[in-house]
Amino acid sequence: MTSSRANDAHLIEFLTDLFGPSRVLCRPHQLAAYECDGYVAQTGLPRAVVFPETTDEVAQVVRYLHEHEVPFLPRGAGTGLSGGAMPRNGEVVISLVRMNKLLRVDFDNLRAVVQPGHVNLQLTRKISAQGYYYAPDPSSQSVCTIGGNLAENAGGSHCLKYGVTTNHIVAAKVVLPTGDVVDIGAEFGDALGYDLLGLVVGSEGTLGIATEITVKILKKPEAVRTALAMFDTVADAADTVTDIIGAGIIPAAIEMMDQLAMQAVDKSNYHVGYPKDIEAVLLIEVDGMAAGLEDVAAEIVHICHKHNVRTVKVAASDEERALWWSSRKMAFGATGRISPDYIVQDGVIPRTKLSQVMARIQQLSEESGLRIANVFHAGDGNLHPLICYDSRVPGQTELATRVGSEILKACVDAGGSITGEHGVGVEKIEEMRYMFDDTDLAAQAAVRQVFNPADLCNAGKLIPKPARCAEVKHMQRLIEQHAEVFRDLEDQTLTLRS
Amino acid sequence: MQEPNSAFLWPDAPEADKYSVCVHCGFCLEVCPTYQQLGDENHSPRGRVYLIKQAAEGVLPLDESVVDPVFTCLDCRACETVCPSGVQVGALIEEARGQVFHAAPARGWKGLIQRFFLRAVFPKPRRLKLLAGLLRFYQRSGLQRWVRKLRLLAVLPKHLREMEAILPKVPDRRAIDALPPEIPATGSTDKGVAGLFTGCVMDVFFADVNQATARVAARNGWRVRVPKDQLCCGALQVHAGDRDMARQMARRNIDVFLASGADRIIINAAGCGAALKEYPALFRDDPVYREKAEQFSARVRDISELLVESGFEPPQGEVPRTIAYHDACHLCHAQQVRTQPRTLLGAIPGLCLVEMADSDRCCGSAGIYNLTHPEMAGALLERKMDDLPDGIDGVAMGNPGCMMQLMVGAHRRQADVEILHTVELLDLAYQREEVGTR
Numbered sequence: 015m016t017s018s019r020a021n022d023a024h025l026i027e028f029l030t031d032l033f034g035p036s037r038v039l040c041r042p043h044q045l046a047a048y049e050c051d052g053y054v055a056q057t058g059l060p061r062a063v064v065f066p067e068t069t070d071e072v073a074q075v076v077r078y079l080h081e082h083e084v085p086f087l088p089r090g091a092g093t094g095l096s097g098g099a100m101p102r103n104g105e106v107v108i109s110l111v112r113m114n115k116l117l118r119v120d121f122d123n124l125r126a127v128v129q130p131g132h133v134n135l136q137l138t139r140k141i142s143a144q145g146y147y148y149a150p151d152p153s154s155q156s157v158c159t160i161g162g163n164l165a166e167n168a169g170g171s172h173c174l175k176y177g178v179t180t181n182h183i184v185a186a187k188v189v190l191p192t193g194d195v196v197d198i199g200a201e202f203g204d205a206l207g208y209d210l211l212g213l214v215v216g217s218e219g220t221l222g223i224a225t226e227i228t229v230k231i232l233k234k235p236e237a238v239r240t241a242l243a244m245f246d247t248v249a250d251a252a253d254t255v256t257d258i259i260g261a262g263i264i265p266a267a268i269e270m271m272d273q274l275a276m277q278a279v280d281k282s283n284y285h286v287g288y289p290k291d292i293e294a295v296l297l298i299e300v301d302g303m304a305a306g307l308e309d310v311a312a313e314i315v316h317i318c319h320k321h322n323v324r325t326v327k328v329a330a331s332d333e334e335r336a337l338w339w340s341s342r343k344m345a346f347g348a349t350g351r352i353s354p355d356y357i358v359q360d361g362v363i364p365r366t367k368l369s370q371v372m373a374r375i376q377q378l379s380e381e382s383g384l385r386i387a388n389v390f391h392a393g394d395g396n397l398h399p400l401i402c403y404d405s406r407v408p409g410q411t412e413l414a415t416r417v418g419s420e421i422l423k424a425c426v427d428a429g430g431s432i433t434g435e436h437g438v439g440v441e442k443i444e445e446m447r448y449m450f451d452d453t454d455l456a457a458q459a460a461v462r463q464v465f466n467p468a469d470l471c472n473a474g475k476l477i478p479k480p481a482r483c484a485e486v487k488h489m490q491r492l493i494e495q496h497a498e499v500f501r502d503l504e505d506q507t508l509t510l511r512s
Numbered sequence: 513m514q515e516p517n518s519a520f521l522w523p524d525a526p527e528a529d530k531y532s533v534c535v536h537c538g539f540c541l542e543v544c545p546t547y548q549q550l551g552d553e554n555h556s557p558r559g560r561v562y563l564i565k566q567a568a569e570g571v572l573p574l575d576e577s578v579v580d581p582v583f584t585c586l587d588c589r590a591c592e593t594v595c596p597s598g599v600q601v602g603a604l605i606e607e608a609r610g611q612v613f614h615a616a617p618a619r620g621w622k623g624l625i626q627r628f629f630l631r632a633v634f635p636k637p638r639r640l641k642l643l644a645g646l647l648r649f650y651q652r653s654g655l656q657r658w659v660r661k662l663r664l665l666a667v668l669p670k671h672l673r674e675m676e677a678i679l680p681k682v683p684d685r686r687a688i689d690a691l692p693p694e695i696p697a698t699g700s701t702d703k704g705v706a707g708l709f710t711g712c713v714m715d716v717f718f719a720d721v722n723q724a725t726a727r728v729a730a731r732n733g734w735r736v737r738v739p740k741d742q743l744c745c746g747a748l749q750v751h752a753g754d755r756d757m758a759r760q761m762a763r764r765n766i767d768v769f770l771a772s773g774a775d776r777i778i779i780n781a782a783g784c785g786a787a788l789k790e791y792p793a794l795f796r797d798d799p800v801y802r803e804k805a806e807q808f809s810a811r812v813r814d815i816s817e818l819l820v821e822s823g824f825e826p827p828q829g830e831v832p833r834t835i836a837y838h839d840a841c842h843l844c845h846a847q848q849v850r851t852q853p854r855t856l857l858g859a860i861p862g863l864c865l866v867e868m869a870d871s872d873r874c875c876g877s878a879g880i881y882n883l884t885h886p887e888m889a890g891a892l893l894e895r896k897m898d899d900l901p902d903g904i905d906g907v908a909m910g911n912p913g914c915m916m917q918l919m920v921g922a923h924r925r926q927a928d929v930e931i932l933h934t935v936e937l938l939d940l941a942y943q944r945e946e947v948g949t950r
Contacts, residue, residue, distance in 0.1 A: 039552070043577030046566050047552075047559035054536050065551060092553065093538040111551035131551075133542055156594075157542040282596045347537040350597025354532050 022061065028078055029064055029106070032071065037112075039063040048107055051092035051099040052154075053441055055357060055411060060101040065112045069187060069195060069225040072108060076223065077193025079106055080470060087472040088223040090131060090162030093154040095346075095358055096439025098166060098218045102474045108223060110161050116140055117226065125184070125201060127228045130161020137229075146231045149176040152435065153343040164224050167216030169435030171267040171342070172299075174393035176232075178435065180215040187226035188214060191471035201228050213461065218437050219472040221465040235301035238266070239311040240335045243296040243318045243326035244289060248272065251294035252368040254321040255392045258298065258314055259365070265314075268393035269297040269342050274352070275387040275400065281351040284340040292324055296392065297342050345389045346400065353385065353402030355411070359418045360436040361425030365395040374424045375399050382417045384410075396434035397425065423448055438476045446478050517570025519578070522614040524755055524797070526607040531565040534558060534599045540591035545874045545892055546584055554581045557591035557601045564608050574615050582608045584888065586881055587751055588874040589845035602846065603793055606750050613753030622884065629880075630754055634712050634744045635761050641686065644716045648682040671886035671920075678919040679717070686715040687722035691738045695726055699733035703822055706734040707774030709765075709788065709812075712744035714781045714912045721912075724939035725780045725815050731942055732824045734776070739768045746794075747787035751879045755794065762791050763801060766808045776822075777812045780935055782843035782911035783879060788812045789847060814843060815935055816852040816910065829944025830862035831937055833905040837865060838896070838918065839872035840911035853910055853934045860941045868907075869899045877917035889917070897921040906930035908937055 029038045039045060040062040049057040061084070066072045079086045086106040089099040101107060114131035121144055126137060134155040138147040151170035152158055158168065164186065169178045176182075185199035199211035214221050245251040255268050271279070276288040276295060288295055296318075300310050311328055318326040329335035349356045363371050372388070375397075379386040387400040399421055403414035422432040422445045432438070432445045446455065458477050462469070520526060540557035541547050547556035554563065560581045566572040582605055589602045618626050633639045650656050659665060665673050688710040697703070706729050710722050726736045742765055746758035765788070769777050779785040789812050791805040813821065837857060843849045850872075857865045876882055876892030896918070900907065906929050907918060918931045 039554070041577070043572060043575065044554060046572060046577070047554045047556075047562055047581075049562075050536065052537055091538055091541055093541075109551065114551075154538065157538050157540075279596070282598060283593065284596065344539070344596035347535060347539055347596030350533050350535040350537075350599070356535065 029062060032074060033064050037065040051094045053095050053097040056097055056440055058101040060107040061104045063107040063109055065109050067112050072189045072223055072225050073193050073195050076189050080192050085470045085473055088219045090159035091157050093158045094166055095436040096441040098437050098439040098475055124231050125228055126231050127226060128160050130159060130224050132160050134158050134160055134163060141231060145234050147234050149232050150179045150182050160227055161224055164215050164227055165219045166437040171269055175264050175266045182230045183215055183227060185228040186224045188222040188224050190222045191466040218476045220462055220476050237304035237307045238301040239307055240299045240329040241314055241326055242338055244292045244324045245294045246292055246324055248294045248372050249369045250321045251296050254318055256365055257317050263310060265298055266301045267299045270390040270392040271295050272388040274385060275345050275389045278352045278387060279341050279345045279348040282344060282348040284344045286341045297338055349387060349400050355403050355405045357401045357414050357418050359399045359421050360433045361397045361422050361430060362434040363395045363425050363428045363430035367428040371424055371428050375421055378417050378420050382413055384414055384417055419445060440475060443478050515569045519567040519574040520611045522611055524610050526564050526568055526604045530600050530604050531561050533597050534561045535597050539594050543590040543594050545586055549891055555584055560585055561599060561604060564604050579612050586874050586878040588841035593845045609753030610755045630749050630752055631757055640712055644682055644686060651682060674920045678923045683719040687719040688715055691726055693738060695730045695736040697733050697735050698730050701733040703733040704775035705773055706736050706776045706778045707769050707772050708736050708738045709777055709779040711781045711784045718912050721780055721933045721936060724935050728935055728939050729778060732819060737772050737774060739772045742768050745784040745787045747783045748879050759794050762794055766804050770808060776818055778815050778818050780815045782840035783913060785814045786842040786846035814849050816856055817849050820852040820855050826859045827941035827945055829941045831860050831941050832862035834864045836868045836901055836904045836907045838907050838909040840909050840914045841874050843910045844872045856934055856938050860937060866901050868901050875914050875917045877913040882917055893917055893921045897925055904929060906932050908932045908934045910934050
């Protein structure tokens with residue numbers, strides 16, 4: 015790294031020549047805003063931020079960085095929740111927000127081609143007049159980019175019926191970490207050879223940078239019915255979810271929030287007015303052909319009643335439905351109303367284990383003394399416990415991190431996974447060891463090695479280095495703790511040399 | 513309490529409670545006009561809040577890395593509308609500007625002009641009147657014609673030339689001088705006393721709008737009082753960071769209006785309305801004036817808000833025009849007044865109200881932003897003009913800054929659209945009904 019730091023002047027010159035001064039941030043004080051993404055528990059300063067506008071510019075800068083052994087990482091809107099787009103090694107951040115065009119739409123064949131910085135919801139907005147939409151809808155869809163969705167294999171409320179990002183991307187132009195540009199996937203039919211697109215989607219920016227993305231678009235469903243059901247107990251709500259799906263209904267979405275999450279969001283601009291004495295609220299949506307949908311909605315209401323629902327009602331207007339959805343989608347951000355800091359976890363469990371895992375989360379909350387709000391994609395068993403803490407209280411950040419880790423382990427023990435849609439990033443990298451053994455991790459690392467031989471592209475994310483011995487870990491920790499000293503040492507070496 | 517190494521050394525600094533509310537979720541990015549334009553996190557709400565926090569904690573100095581983003585903010589508050597966590601970005605920006613104002617007062621000709629207007633003209637009623645008089649003289653004496661003929665304006669930058677070209681004809685008298693101290697209610701009910709806040713820019717260039725506001729309020733059962741010793745609201749001072757001057761002006765306004773016996777204080781300029789409603793924030797450390805400011809602010813209503821809240825008579829006169837409505841930032845984002853102006857316009861017989869795309873995106877006017885940041889303001893104006901629907905006769909709005917900005921836009925494109933205040937259209941409908949009944 016010392017050698018690359020020594021070349022910083024050349025690097026900046028190169029970047030400025032390539033992009034022009036207005037598209038390069040490199041003075042230390044311009045970089046603070048890029049220290050972290052939506053995950054703020056760890057931060058790191060990038061070396062520079064650049065704003066390419068074409069595939070060719072991305073390829074040129076990547077080729078140069080590869081040749082000069084400078085680490086780099088791609089970044090979209092920076093709404094990721096696991097630290098996937100935050101710099102750990104003094105990276106050059108390749109911001110793709112200016113590559114935000116909708117390149118083409120083929121309505122007849124249900125395809126659209128976007129640049130990676132295209133905002134998810136904007137695609138639906140642009141094609142909705144013709145009656146089409148883009149299905150994956152992460153909560154941050156009003157701001158997150160499709161490139162970022164590809165990197166994290168983002169999910170969303172409607173992935174119960176429609177699937178996650180990987181089910182909607184069919185092809186991509188990708189700049190590999192060496193600077194080569196490849197086309198993977200196939201616009202129609204299945205691509206021949208290895209499923210490289212499957213590998214790249216969800217690779218968290220470690221296998222390359224997508225610069226053109228071909229997605230499926232869908233015809234908007236003829237009709238939608240949305241119900242809001244309030245339950246005295248989490249168990250009743252959980253049983254309702256299981257029963258609805260057991261009845262052969264495939265809802266477009268089933269979302270759950272617990273009392274603390276309701277309180278947070280009710281304090282925000284997205285106030286619904288939930289009763290203070292219920293434990294859980296379900297937001298259940300069905301869509302499809304208009305004929306018969308009313309009956310399905312009635313069946314859902316009936317099932318809710320079988321499980322002691324306090325009140326259940328179907329949205330009477332688009333405004334009401336929109337408010338209910340905003341209330342659910344803004345729940346993470348609204349947690350700022352009840353706590354100065356929070357970590358949102360992203361565990362997955364088999365749906366039937368919901369009550370059991372909830373009890374464990376409750377127990378962890380009581381043991382640690384940290385409040386935990388819960389928001390779920392209940393239909394897919396994707397949990398989002400929001401661990402509330404105050405980073406100004408010494409030790410609380412570490413405590414919250416530990417509680418998060420324990421929750422993930424409980425999910426794995428229940429037969430689930432440590433991430434449903436947020437990615438591993440830096441946040442859950444240690445928990446990867448809990449899920450996988452060294453051989454599993456080595457296989458994954460070997461794949462990464464093929465695409466990203468020098469490990470310059472988003473190093474330190476997703477896969478932990480296999481089987482580090484205790485001493486190495488200790489040293490790593492020391493270096494991290496005293497990073498300032500090491501940086502100073504480097505600077506002094508530079509001064510001595512010059 | 514400030515951190516020991518804070519870069520904010522002066523009183524009234526951004527408070528930790530305000531910036532620590534931000535959880536960095538990023539929902540604000542896509543509604544921020546400057547981020548939409550630049551794609552740079554430094555020029556996004558969460559970026560700015562992060563930088564303010566860093567400066568407060570002493571990690572960053574108060575240099576251009578913080579100052580540029582803080583001053584490039586339009587203070588449009590669109591981020592506050594979406595923020596699930598409730599971060600008061602506008603207040604943080606204004607407080608940070610207060611620190612910059614103390615640390616590094618604006619220099620050069622920009623600083624000179626800023627100080628001249630913010631300290632020497634707007635707070636002084638007589639000088640404001642004199643300025644209006646000079647402008648009137650410039651426009652009517654033939655001087656303007658000569659200046660234009662001799663191309664003397666060529667020395668000015670393009671955006672100032674455009675501004676000069678659209679300057680509305682300064683009315684003969686400002687409403688504050690022309691209106692009687694009390695206008696009796698003409699409706700059948702007596703709803704109480706409404707104190708009319710006449711403002712500065714509105715009253716210099718758009719005194720007609722103030723006249724219309726008074727007529728419309730009286731028509732709907734309010735006794736309208738016009739306190740003659742009121743001052744400009746101080747919003748421009750707050751936006752520039754000159755909080756002391758703003759406080760001086762606010763104190764006077766609070767005293768004058770509380771003494772006037774007004775049950776409601778009515779205002780037709782969105783920026784001023786927001787400032788009046790936020791007076792308590794200026795006096796957060798002042799035990800006496802904080803309480804008075806709260807009493808004052810609780811009575812402030814935008815004219816559209818007042819009419820919808822207290823009831824208004826649907827006008828009978830026809831105004832057969834196709835009108836788009838632009839949401840002034842300080843009306844929709846800062847005051848959350850969105851439906852009321854549309855309700856008023858919708859009640860006018862013959863008027864066809866068409867919605868425009870992104871009607872609540874800032875037009876770039878933003879106080880004196882279009883003078884201090886012409887490039888960004890110009891780009892935003894272009895987008896606003898692009899969004900105007902085809903086939904409209906005019907655009908209605910509730911803020912003089914937006915009105916002048918859109919006049920520049922219309923002039924630039926030679927577009928045949930009238931730029932109007934919402935209340936002018938309502939007033940016109942009432943006037944036409946009187947003609948009709950006669």
